[in-house]
Each structure stands twice: as C-alpha cells, then as structure tokens.
Amino acid sequence: MKYMFSYDLAETIRNTNQWMGATALAMGSYPAMSVFPNPAMDWLRAWGEVTERSFARMIVKPDWNLPFISLEDGKDHAVEIKPVVERAFGDLLHFNVVGRETKPRKVLLVAPMSGHYATLLRKTVLSLLPDCELYITDWHNARDIPVSEGKFDVEDYTLYLVDFMKELGPDVHVLAVCQPVPLALAATAYLAEEDPKAQPASLTLIGGPVDPEAAPTDVTDFGNSMTMGVLHETMIQRVGYKYAGVGRKVYPGLLQLTSFISMNMNTHAEAFNDQIMRVSKGEGREHDKHNAFYDEYLAVMDMTAEFYLSTVERIFKRREIALNTFSVAGRPVDISKITTVAVKIVEGANDDISAPGQCVAALDLLTGLPDSKKAAHLEPGAGHYGIFAGKSWRNNIRPLVLDFIDANSAKPKANAKKPKPANKNSAA
Template sequence: MQYMMSYDLMETYRNTNQWLGASALAMASYPVFSMVPNPALNWMAAWGEVTERTFQRMVVKPDWGIRTFTCKDGKDHLVDIETVVERPFGDLVHFNVAGRETRPRKVLLVAPMSGHYATLLRSTVKSLLVDCEVYVTDWHNARDIPVSAGKFDIEDYTLYLVDFMREMGPDTHVIAVCQPAPLTLAATAYLAEQDPDAQPRTLTLIGGPVDPDAAATDVTDFGRRVTMGQLERFMIQRVGFKYPGVGRKVYPGLLQLSSFMSMNAERHANAFSDQISRVMRGLASDHDAHNRFYDEYLAVMDMTAEFYLSTVERVFKNREIARNVFVVDGHQVDIGKITNVAVITVEGAKDDISAPGQCIAALDLCTGLADDKKASHVEPGAGHYGIFAGRSWRDNIRPLVLDFIDANSGGPTRRPGKAANRNAAA
C-alpha cells in the first residue's frame, strides 16, 4: 500500500464523486425541465447537491468561524487569530479579542491529532473565550508538509508541547483533549525535570488514553489485534503528486474517514438519505444541523506515518506512558517529578473511545503530587464528544474546570464559595 498510486487512486475516487454530484445537480437543474415537473429530476438534483458538498468537504480545512465576540460592554469585538509560534507541523495560535481587557486566565487548549483539524474544538474555544485568553495547538495536514521538513512522531509532538508551554510561561493552564492527554502529561513531566519554571499551573486531561488497558474499548481491542507490520502495510501510503508533501509516508485522512464511518455505517447512511429528502422538499439550508456536523466531520487530515505508528506502538501496545517509561529525545521522563502542577482528569461515563479509567490513571502516575492538587470527575451519561464540546461540557464540566483553575491559579480570580479540588465519580 505504500505507493503514491494508492493515494492518488483514493483522491481520484473522491474527485470523481464530487464531479458526479456537481454534474447531476447541473443537469437536473436545466430550466427546460421545469416545464414538465418530474420527481426523479428533483431527487437527482438533491442527490447531486448533497454528494458534491460531501466529497468536496473532505479536502477542505474548515474555518474557525469565530470572527466577533460580544463582551460585557455590549459591543461586538473582532477576534484576531494570531500565530504566536510557527512550526512546520503545527502552530500555536491565540484568539485575541480586540479591544478587550486581557483575561486573567491564560489557557492552552491542546487539540488532538487524530484525523480531524483543531477546528473540531470550535465550540470549546467559544465557550472558553468568555472567561479566558485562549491559545490552541493548530496542527498541520501532513500532505501539505514537504519531505524536507523531516519526521514527526510522538516524541516530536511532545517537544512541540514543551516549546509551546515555554513560550506561554508559568501562568498557563493547559487543557488536553483526547489523544494528546498522555503526551501532554509527559511534556509537563519533562518540564518538571528540565525547566521547572516553565511548568503550567494546572493540567486538565479530558478523555485521554493515559492507560489504554484500564478499560477496554473497540479502539484498544483493535490495537491489540493487529501487528505493527499489518498497520504499516495496510494503513500507510505515500502522498501523491497533487500536494506539497509528495512522497511523504502518511496515514491518509480519507482512509481514516472510511474507518470512522464504517463504525456507524447505518447511521451515516440514514443521515445522508434524510438530508437528500430535506433538500428535495426545500427544508435544508447551508448551515442546518446536518451540514454543520458533516462539514467538520468529513474534513480530515493526513497524519505522518511515524506519528500514527509510534502512537499505536508506544502508547497503546507498549503502554510506555502508563508504565512511566516514556523516553523523549533520549531522556526517560518521570511523571512522578510533577510536584507543583495541579492535575484534574475528566471522563464520560458512556465514552466508547476512551472509557472511564483510562484517563484517571494519570493521577496514580503523579506520585510526587499532593492529594489536594489532584481531582477527577466522571460525567454521568456523557459520551466522548460531549465531555469537551457538548451540553455536558457547557453545563457541568466547563464550570468545574474553571473552578479548578481558579483554585490553583495563585491569583485573585477564584470565585468564592466554590469547591476546589473535588473528586466525583458516576
């Protein structure tokens, strides 16, 4: 599978379907056909519209769509997305609300590199902008990075986080969502040993596989069933001629998307069938619920082969983070060296990707951290997405995380009467 031909074949299939959708829509929309109304032509136009949009979105990076923010003064302030640190494989960006007084809470939101862009956290960013200065790790699509930029594996990812934390300074509160939770924990421990003054004040780990064996899911079972040789043979391809990263070995976004959708194939099929029906009846719109969800869900990015393979081998199979034997740049990280950073874990009771138990394992690894600097929360009834972007996040988890930040900020921002480091379980 490690040929540019395979990559270009997938892109050709995607491009062809986009063209078929556009052609069907154009053909069925000829004015002359309106003289004799035909339901088949209406269906053809609706199918074409949905199909063209679906396959087009697969290669488009979504926009953040956060242009203005209404502050307490009642005015709309422009939001400038500024690049603070620019690197080949990812940038550190700041959502600067123009004309607003700087918020006392400075938050680094670590986005996952697991197939989707950092824009997947759009609603999370919006909710935090109210009370915080928000910074986000904006990872790049591997197909757009020339081979000359070198490799990028989980050690490089961890060192990027170290550099971002150093750039932001010690008054930072880090929130890691899903996949980066174990690597963010390792980056914090690395700083605890190498540069203690650059450590963040708090670390919030949301639904991450710190110890994948703590609770089995389909993701962990897959990691156990397949060998590294099988993964490298069937999942890795070389970027084709169309993109700047031509020749780079990647786990293609289109291949990832097919895996995502196959897990709930019937539900996705019904969703698209229903959308075609809504378009036929004139009930669909550019920003309806279907398009808002799938515009983001279908926008996938390639991961470097070394990042994907090292994640599976070192985090899931060998459990290097869980066993506290993770090595970064020749240095074995000791998570027990974290002594000043308050740590809270958040899990969803119905999370089928990173099940309860996988993330809270981080607290057991922090052997040098006092109990009053540890906290955990399991959100009843919440799935994976809900704990960082859904109603559970907005109503319950976000206030809890902000209280935890305030209780451990060392500043005057703590709201009185709120519990600080509480442990809750469902």
C-alpha cells in the same frame, strides 16, 4: 510506488464523486427541467448537491468562522486568530478578542492530532473565549509538509508542547482533549526536570488514553489485535503528486474517514438519505444541522506515518505512559517528577473511545504530587464528544474547569467564588 498509487487512486475516486455530484446538480438545475415537474429530477438535483458538498469538504480545512463575542460592555467584539509560534508541523494560535483587556485566565487548548483539524474544538473554543485568554495548537495536514522537513512522531509532538508551554509561561493553564492527554502529561513531566519554572499552573486532562488497558474499548482491541507490520502495510501510504508533501509516508485522511464511517455505517447512510430528501423538498439550508456536523466530520487530515505508528506502538501496545517508561530523545520522562502542577481529570461515563478509567489512571502516576493538587470528575451520561463540546461540557464540566483554573492561579480574582470540589481531591 504502490503506496503512492493507492493514495492517488483514493484521491481520484474522491474527485470523481465530487464531479459526479456537481454534474447531477447542474443537470437537475436546468430551467428546462422545471417545465414538467418531476420528483425524480428534484431528487437528482438534491443528490448532486449533497454529494458534491460532501466530497469537496474532505480535502478542505474548515474555517473557524467565529462569531462576534458579546461582553460585559454591551458591545460585540471581533475575534482575530494570530499565530504566536509557527512551526513545520503545527502552530500555536492566539484567539485575540479585539478591544478587550487581557483576561487573567491564560489557557492553552491542546487539540488532538487524530484525523480532524483543530476546528473540531470550535464549540469548546466558543465556550471559553468570553472568560479566557485562549490559545490552541493547530496541527498541519501532513500531505502539505515537504519531506525535507523530516519526521514527526510522539516525541516530536511532546517537544512541540514543551516549546508552546515555554512560550506562554508558567501562568498558563493547559487543557488537553482526547489523544494528546498522555503526551501533555509527558510534556509537563519533561519540563519538571528540564525547566521546573516553565511548568504550567494547572493541567486538565479530558478523556484521553493514559492507560488504554485500564478499560478496554474497540479502539484498544484493534490496536492490540494488529501487528505493527500489518498496520504499516495496510494503513500507510505515500502522498501523491498533487500535494507539497509528495512522497511523505502518511496515514491518509481519506483512509481514516473510511474507518470512521464504517463504525456507524447505518447511522451515516440514514443521515445522508434524510438530507437528500430534505433538500429535494426545499427544506435544506446552508448551515442546517446536517451540514454543520458533516462539514467538520468529513474534513480529514493526513497524519505522518511515524506519529500514527509510534502512537499505536508506544501509547497503546507498550503502554509507555501508563508504565512510566516513556522517553524523549533517549531521555527518560518521569511523571512522578511533577510535584507542583495541579492536575484535574475529566471522563464521561458513556465514553466508548477513552472509557472511564483510562484517563484517571494519570493520578496514580503522579506519586510526587500531593492529593490536594489532584482532582477528578466523572460526568454521568456523557459520551466522548459531550465531555468537551456538548451539553455536559457547557452545563457541568466547563464551570468546574474554570473553578479549577481560578483555584490554582497565582493571583485568583478577588471576587472569584470558592470552587466546589470535583471529588475528595479538590485541588483547591
């Protein structure tokens, strides 16, 4: 019960702050307050607006809010989001561009389950939609999943990816971003033995911890310094009475958010102080840069306790992927069995989450894959976010990934340009 109490206490604090913000906003907005202009009341109203919005966003799953897509026909096309596979812990979604012929590039974007929703990849989705038939993994908030649905750990996650790949067929190209990189690699290896014909056409791994020890960061240092017992006692709580998953053990989103913010406390404090001043001066806007970023950043989701703990123990501490000792349901998963799937690695030179070296370690594990099927790209000056959603992604990495997909498609387009090698292993 102590864990459930902690969960409900955190939600009570969040709810109270949201209420205080709404109250301050309402009080500062009274017409009577404008009779005698007072900068202090303008500041109170602005503080209330920013505070209410911030704490309200923490428990709301963001909408995709995808705009119309302009295509070669000169028309704007709406985007429908349709579930292809619906499961208890996550769905496979299809971004259907209405009125457009099916694109030859079929892409599965594997979103992280690391505290934020799949909408964190909104910019990645928008950049790929015009050129691809795009699918994405949409992981559910563990607080909303009844205990009766059972557990969900790294093995279950891997099997979900296996099922999604089977559903989409062997002509799909998989792009895994950050946390799911090692598990996407494991899922492909699992298929290589179980159903080789169901393997994807290519696998692009972007900034993920295949071998965390190849280039240690603060994230890996934290994982190594904490025992599993301490992590269970300090990070794991039971979902409170407010949600359908009452009683389920989780790593709460609010606790994760506290950790995210504490890493850059001064930066966040300055950002919120600046936003309050802008709103008090009438310069704030509904979709300004601050709101666009923090509406997504503050929207956090609970992870199942078993997924979080098994990730730390098996991926970071025991390095099962890096040592090729990972197993699913007692069955060894041998990464060297991947012999036909082209694999491309993308890393950012300034990535402080998955530092250069962690992801490219996958190529050394692919001993059964010829060098002609391997490629790697290190993006100069790019941080973690930039390699999948920033300027580096848009201008440099995305074109390389699309070229890689075309080069490893069964029937590349006749007018497709010959891809430029990412390194000596061009996979072309």
